[in-house]
Amino acid sequence: MPEPTTTDNKERDSEEEDTLSAVDNDPSGELPPDDLAPGEQREMSEQSGMFVLRPESATAVKGKDVSFVAKVDSKAMLRKPSMKWLKGKWCDLGSKAGKHLAFKETYDRNTKIYTYEMSIIKVVDADAGNYRCEVTSKDKVDSCFFDITVEGRPRL
Secondary structure, eight states: OOOOOOOOHHHHHHHHHHHHHHHHTOTTOOOOTTOOOTTOOOOOOTTTOOEEEOOOOEEEETTSOEEEEEEEEOTTOSSOOEEEEEETTTEEGGGGOSSSEEEEEEEETTTTEEEEEEEESSOOGGGOEEEEEEEEETTEEEEEEEEEEEEOOOOO
16 A cells, blocks of 8 residues: 655745745845835825824923824725724723813815814823824724823923
C-alpha cells in the first residue's frame, strides 16, 4: 500500500517567506497600501472610518471656554449616527450637560455631514485628562481620542 504524500512544513514555510520577501523587496520603493512610513498617520477613508474631522488635543486656560468639533460623513449610512463624548474610559459626558458642558449637533443636507461640538465652559483643573468621542451607526463604530491639559490664567 503506498504511503500518502504530505507537504513538508518547512517547504511550505519557505514558500510563504519567498512571497513575503517579494513584497518587502519591491524595487519601486513604494509601500504596500496597508503600510505606513514611520511617523505617518493613517488617513481615514469612507471604508475604514466615519470621521471627516476629528477633535484634536488642546491646552485650555483655566476660566476660559474651549470647544471640540467632530464631523461625520453619513453618505453611506441609512440612519442618523449617534455620538458619545466620554472622559477617561467610561464616563459618559452626555448626562452632564448643563452650566459646565454644552453639546451641539448640526446637519448639512448638501454634504450629508453631521457636525458634533462639545464645549467646556469656564475650564477648571478637573477638566484635564483623556477624552474620547465615539460615533455609532447600526453595525459601524468609530472612535477617536484627544487630551485636554489645563494651564493657569496668564498674568497681565
